[in-house]
Amino acid sequence: MIEACGVHRTFGGVSVLRGVDLAVRAGELVTLSGPSGSGKTALLSLLCGFDLPDRGSVLPGPASWSACAVLPQSLGLASELTLEENVALPLRLAGREVAGVTELLAELGIGHLAARFPAQVSFGQQQRAALARAVIARPAALLADEPTAHLDAVSAVAAVGLLRRAADEGAAVLIATHHDAVHEAADRVLVLADGQVS
Numbered sequence: 001m002i003e004a005c006g007v008h009r010t011f012g013g014v015s016v017l018r019g020v021d022l023a024v025r026a027g028e029l030v031t032l033s034g035p036s037g038s039g040k041t042a043l044l045s046l047l048c049g050f051d052l053p054d055r056g057s058v059l060p061g062p063a064s065w066s067a068c069a070v071l072p073q074s075l076g077l078a079s080e081l082t083l084e085e086n087v088a089l090p091l092r093l094a095g096r097e098v099a100g101v102t103e104l105l106a107e108l109g110i111g112h113l114a115a116r117f118p119a120q121v122s123f124g125q126q127q128r129a130a131l132a133r134a135v136i137a138r139p140a141a142l143l144a145d146e147p148t149a150h151l152d153a154v155s156a157v158a159a160v161g162l163l164r165r166a167a168d169e170g171a172a173v174l175i176a177t178h179h180d181a182v183h184e185a186a187d188r189v190l191v192l193a194d195g196q197v198s
């Protein structure tokens with residue numbers, strides 16, 4: 001479950017989020033649209049615990065952060081690990097068997113780059129690796145910020161397919177995006193405008 005209840009956040013005197021309420025249930029893929037600068041990234045940062053609300057509450061909270069995967073715009077791949085090692089990391093950290101990495105990279109069209117380091121591939125290729133890392137451990141909640149921003153049409157279809165599958169397998173998935181192809185795969189589309197979600 002992903003949830004925001006009465007969330008407020010102000011930056012430098014500017015009230016960006018003004019009483020945001022939303023809920024994404026297990027098995028649901030919900031997209032968040034809204035003009036550039038409306039606060040989508042700020043909201044995702046609160047939902048995943050990167051930031052704290054001035055007022056209101058969010059889920060997942062600290063007790064369930066380990067079951068939450070985040071795909072930030074900055075990707076956050078470990079530069080000293082290969083793409084394959086990056087994708088395997090959530091499984092290793094959880095003490096689980098490493099399986100499915102090769103298949104996932106192939107599905108996203110970057111199987112041939114598995115042994116390269118992030119700095120040796122394009123940003124769009126890094127973005128696909130970060131997406132694979134976000135879904136590999138089957139998180140209960142998945143927050144993705146513009147996951148198709150640097151992808152061509154074919155790669156975007158593969159990425160959206162993967163996010164849809166994560167929801168179909170039971171994850172609560174929330175995606176901030178400007179892309180119609182992602183909205184079309186969603187169960188619901190939310191709009192963030194004037195500090196509130198509708």
Ligand SMILES: Nc1ncnc2c1ncn2[C@@H]1O[C@H](COP(=O)(O)OP(=O)(O)OP(=O)(O)O)[C@@H](O)[C@H]1O
Pocket residue numbers: 011012016034035036037038039040041042043
């Ligand atoms: N840490 C911060 N400090 C100061 N201002 C911030 C901070 N984070 C966000 N803001 C401001 O909050 C507003 C919303 O920013 P945010 O990045 O959340 O928008 P967005 O909807 O994700 O935009 P885009 O679609 O361009 O990615 C902007 O005016 C931004 O400058």
